[in-house]
Amino acid sequence: MHFRKRAAHVAPFLLSMASTALAQDQVTGNAFNPAISLILDGHYASYSLDPEGYRLPGFELDAEAGLPTEGFSLDETELAMSANVDDKYYGFLTAALEQTDGETSIEVEEAYFETLALPKGLKIKAGQFLSDIGYLNPIHAHAWDFNDTPLAYLAMLNGGYKDAGVQLSWIVPSTLFVQLGAELLRGDSFPAAGGAASDGTGASTLFVHFGGDVSDEASWRAGISRLSADANDRAADFDSGLVSFTGTSDVTMADFVWKWAKDGNARDRYYVVQAEYLRRKEDGELTVSVPSAGDEIGPYVGTQDGFYVQGIYQFRPRWRVGLRYDRLEATNEIGVTPPTPFVADHDPNRISVMTDFSNSEFSRLRLQLNRDDSRPETDDQVVVQYLMSLGAHGAHRF
Amino acid sequence: MKTIQMLIAFAFATAAAPAWAALEVFTCEPEWAALAREIGGELVNAESATTPQQDPHYIQARPSLIAKVRRARLVLCTGADLEVGWLPLLLRQAGNASVQPGQPGYMTASDSVDLLDKPARLDRSLGDVHPYGNPHIQTDPRNIGQVAAALAERLAMLDPANAAAYQSGYADFEARWQSALERWTAAIAPLRGRQVVTHHKGWVYLENWVGLVEVGNLEPKPGLPASAAHLAELLEQLKTQQVAVIIRSVYEDAKASEWLAARTSIPYVVLPHTVGSVPGADDLFGMFDVIVKTLSEPRP
Numbered sequence: 001m002h003f004r005k006r007a008a009h010v011a012p013f014l015l016s017m018a019s020t021a022l023a024q025d026q027v028t029g030n031a032f033n034p035a036i037s038l039i040l041d042g043h044y045a046s047y048s049l050d051p052e053g054y055r056l057p058g059f060e061l062d063a064e065a066g067l068p069t070e071g072f073s074l075d076e077t078e079l080a081m082s083a084n085v086d087d088k089y090y091g092f093l094t095a096a097l098e099q100t101d102g103e104t105s106i107e108v109e110e111a112y113f114e115t116l117a118l119p120k121g122l123k124i125k126a127g128q129f130l131s132d133i134g135y136l137n138p139i140h141a142h143a144w145d146f147n148d149t150p151l152a153y154l155a156m157l158n159g160g161y162k163d164a165g166v167q168l169s170w171i172v173p174s175t176l177f178v179q180l181g182a183e184l185l186r187g188d189s190f191p192a193a194g195g196a197a198s199d200g201t202g203a204s205t206l207f208v209h210f211g212g213d214v215s216d217e218a219s220w221r222a223g224i225s226r227l228s229a230d231a232n233d234r235a236a237d238f239d240s241g242l243v244s245f246t247g248t249s250d251v252t253m254a255d256f257v258w259k260w261a262k263d264g265n266a267r268d269r270y271y272v273v274q275a276e277y278l279r280r281k282e283d284g285e286l287t288v289s290v291p292s293a294g295d296e297i298g299p300y301v302g303t304q305d306g307f308y309v310q311g312i313y314q315f316r317p318r319w320r321v322g323l324r325y326d327r328l329e330a331t332n333e334i335g336v337t338p339p340t341p342f343v344a345d346h347d348p349n350r351i352s353v354m355t356d357f358s359n360s361e362f363s364r365l366r367l368q369l370n371r372d373d374s375r376p377e378t379d380d381q382v383v384v385q386y387l388m389s390l391g392a393h394g395a396h397r398f
Numbered sequence: 399m400k401t402i403q404m405l406i407a408f409a410f411a412t413a414a415a416p417a418w419a420a421l422e423v424f425t426c427e428p429e430w431a432a433l434a435r436e437i438g439g440e441l442v443n444a445e446s447a448t449t450p451q452q453d454p455h456y457i458q459a460r461p462s463l464i465a466k467v468r469r470a471r472l473v474l475c476t477g478a479d480l481e482v483g484w485l486p487l488l489l490r491q492a493g494n495a496s497v498q499p500g501q502p503g504y505m506t507a508s509d510s511v512d513l514l515d516k517p518a519r520l521d522r523s524l525g526d527v528h529p530y531g532n533p534h535i536q537t538d539p540r541n542i543g544q545v546a547a548a549l550a551e552r553l554a555m556l557d558p559a560n561a562a563a564y565q566s567g568y569a570d571f572e573a574r575w576q577s578a579l580e581r582w583t584a585a586i587a588p589l590r591g592r593q594v595v596t597h598h599k600g601w602v603y604l605e606n607w608v609g610l611v612e613v614g615n616l617e618p619k620p621g622l623p624a625s626a627a628h629l630a631e632l633l634e635q636l637k638t639q640q641v642a643v644i645i646r647s648v649y650e651d652a653k654a655s656e657w658l659a660a661r662t663s664i665p666y667v668v669l670p671h672t673v674g675s676v677p678g679a680d681d682l683f684g685m686f687d688v689i690v691k692t693l694s695e696p697r698p
Contacts, residue, residue: 087500090490117495121468171468171493177461211461216449219460259460263451265649266458317623317651360622361483362522390522396483398460 034083034091035392039142041075042386043068049379056151056374058330058344059304060236060245062158062190068148068383074099075385078109078142082392088117094140109140109162121171128164132181133205133225134276135255137161139397145272145312146354147368147383151326152278152306155348156251158190161227163203177211177221187230191249191280194232202230211398216264220257221398227251231284238340240290245300247284253277259398270314277307288339298335300342305329310352318358326350348374362389419443421557424466424497426475426485427454429536430507430545432673432682434474437550437567441560444474450675453649454480455526455621459487467492470503471556474549477506478513480533502555508533510548511541514602525619536672538603539582539686543575578683585690593639595632595664597624597646597655600671604689613639616646616654624654636662643693647671667692 051067068075076096085091094109112127130138136153137160149159165185172178187195187202195202205228211221227250234245254277261270282302289295310324330344350373356366363386370381423444425431434444447463448454454476457463467473467488475481489498497503513531520529535541550568554561590609594601597616605612614635618628636658644666646655655666670679670688679685 084499087498114490116490116498118493119495121493123493169493171464171491173469175465175469177465179464209461212465213460213462216451219462221461259458263649264449265452265456267453267456267649268651360522360526393479393482395487396456396458397487398458 032083034081037080037389037391037394039076039078039080039140040386040388040390041077041142042073043075043147044072044384045070046382047379048381049375049377054374055341056155056328056348057346057376058332058342058348059155059328060234060243060341061155063236065154065158065190067381076107076109076141078140080392084116085113088115089113090116121173123167123169123171125167125169126165128162129167131161131163131183131185131205131227132167132169132209133161133207133227133251134253134278135221135223135257135274136276137225142387142389143394143397145274145310145320145322146324146352147366147385148352148370150276150306150308150310150324151328151348151350151374152276152308155306155328156191156278156280156304157227161189161203161205163187163189163192163195165201165203175212177209179207179209181205181207181209187232191227191234191251191282192229192231193234193245195230197232198230202232204228217262218258218260219398220259222256223254225253225255227253231282236341241339242289243339243341244287244289245282245284246287247282247300249280249282251278251280253279257398266314268314268317272312273310274312275307275309278305280304286334286336286342288336296336299333300335301333302342303331320356320358322352322354322356324350324352324354326352346373346376350374361394363387421472421553422466422470423472423474424470425473426481427536427672428674429542429672429682429685430474430476430549433542433546433549434472434553436571436682437546437564438553439563439567441557441563441567442553450670450672451649455483457481457484459484459491463488464491467497468494470494470497472503472505472552473497474505474507476508476533476535478508478530478533478535479528480508502552505549505552507541507545507548508535510544511535511538514606515599523619525617526621532599532602534600534671535603537601537669537689538607539575539579539682540607541603542682543572543579546571546575574683578686582686582690585694589693592642595636595641595644595658597644597650600647601645601669604669608693613641616644616658623651629654629658633658633661636664643667645669648675669693 045068047070051070054066076098078094078096080094082092091113093111096107096109098105110129112125112129114125115123132138153159163185165183167183169181183205184201185203186200187198192203207225209223213219229249231245231247231249236243256275258273262268286300287295287297306328308326312320312322314320327349329347332342334342350370352370354368356364358364366385368383372379372381420443423434423442425446427448428446428450431444431446434442515532517527550564553564586608593611593613595614599615599620614632616624618625641664644655644664648668659666670676670685673685678688
């Protein structure tokens with residue numbers, strides 16, 4: 001009896017590490033533990049084409065880019081911790097446990113601090129973080145509305161731009177939401193590469209986001225962003241050899257999101273319409289190394305466009321359906337014998353439909369079908385995915 | 399580049415409210431905006447982040463709210479983790495140092511009252527439980543009175559030039575509230591001991607005040623929608639109990655309470671959980687007038 005009473009007393013401490021201000025009369029030391037949350041994410045995927053041969057004609061992909069693993073697979077298991085450091089700073093860490101070919105590795109996704117007490121609506125963030133360009137870029141994979149990233153994000157940002165550096169942002173004191181921001185980053189993340197050769201400041205961004213309410217039921221956000229990156233010896237494999245690009249890679253993005261909920265009550269019925277357009281300009285020198293023929297060096301100018309449009313509809317509490325259309329286009333001028341990744345013989349496109357069920361805010365099961373015309377041949381894809389969120393309550397981002 | 403310059407110019411043009419403007423109060427729920435207006439009158443401009451039709455658990459940190467928190471002098475919310483999904487994010491994104499927790503510009507109403515339903519066990523298999531206790535404190539008028547006292551002090555601290563006006567605004571409200579409370583207390587006396595079923599566990603403070611006995615909820619677990627299996631179980635349970643009324647708030651799905659009412663001959667009512675949620679509940683006085691009147695109405 002005595003033990004049971006004690007256990008009941010201790011349990012809240014163990015489980016609510018989210019709360020830093022809990023029970024001030026207890027001196028246990030762990031009341032100041034950061035908010036901890038764990039995301040379990042896994043899927044089953046089936047493809048009608050061989051996923052090994054995945055490519056996007058006209059685009060050189062990052063070495064790790066590709067389709068989610070075929071068959072049963074564990075996706076990133078994400079452990080996040082956050083807390084106010086003191087009255088001036090807030091700290092955040094997400095570490096992803098990843099399994100590739102039987103090896104488990106830990107990757108630091110985001111590790112940054114941001115200021116809480118700068119005057120005039122200013123904020124500085126420093127560390128490694130997902131850049132605030134675009135709409136989807138700063139959103140973690142487990143909060144996406146589809147299992148996979150839009151083709152334009154995959155092709156031009158390797159799923160999302162994440163890098164070490166510093167961000168300055170400013171919220172304008174107006175009735176309309178206006179956020180201006182700039183980032184200076186190391187330049188190690190695709191489409192940048194070899195940040196060290198650019199003195200560790202090989203990428204920078206500028207962004208502006210606007211937003212507001214149209215009524216109690218409808219809200220919107222729109223933005224324009226630009227990423228300017230140095231690619232220093234950005235290498236990629238292709239069928240018959242190796243290709244390396246050195247030059248500049250600039251991505252311009254426009255995003256728009258419209259959300260509607262019946263009576264403004266997103267618990268019952270809502271829809272979200274979301275679209276982003278990305279345009280990338282690459283300019284520099286290409287080195288093509290084919291073992292039998294040696295190196296060939298020549299100029300390369302790439303002009304690439306991509307967009308996606310998607311709609312999500314929650315038609316009854318807990319049940320949602322979604323539809324997405326993706327398209328890419330590339331016009332590359334190459335002064336050497338064009339290697340496979342740069343040949344734009346086909347405009348990649350894809351249609352996706354999904355439905356998901358969320359028993360509570362903390363769990364989600366999803367079925368997604370893609371008719372993927374990334375390659376000239378159609379790939380029919382089926383993905384079943386689960387997402388489980390344990391621990392501290394997640395943030396409801398717009 | 400030109401676009402960005404234009405945007406910056408535009409931003410400055412729309413920036414900065416004039417110095418004589420009212421004290422900007424950002425509240426998370428309509429009842430606190432109503433309370434700030436009762437005490438501050440013309441001196442405050444109080445706006446609620448949510449409407450009475452919105453479930454405050456399910457709000458997103460949308461751009462308009464970030465813009466409002468950016469300009470707020472006081473952020474007044476229920477607290478007790480009711481807004482845990484969106485308020486911390488709003489506060490972090492708005493870049494307003496004066497309304498961060500611990501600053502005079504940040505106030506949670508739940509700090510002024512004793513919370514009920516503190517869970518002995520925290521486990522999400524029990525639903526969306528709130529570790530600090532039940533956050534739906536506004537349905538007990540005595541709690542409103544306690545929050546009012548704390549709010550009057552806070553307004554005077556933030557706007558010392560008008561401290562006397564806040565004090566007299568509070569004194570006036572307090573006198574009217576006390577006399578209304580006496581009236582309501584007399585009216586609810588006969589209701590003591592009545593059994594009720596509620597949709598969500600959102601009425602425990604009202605039950606505690608009136609002396610109602612909650613024998614069940616339409617939600618199987620807090621935050622989970624009413625399921626057929628759970629309703630069937632509840633229906634069976636209610637056969638042996640004398641339940642006076644089924645209570646829900648306006649943002650909760652009507653189907654479950656209608657279903658149960660049709661099969662049990664227990665009437666269901668929509669009580670105002672906040673100001674503006676049903677006709678007549680136009681201010682805090684109206685809200686409790688409607689609650690007391692609705693509960694006191696004779697039923698078949």
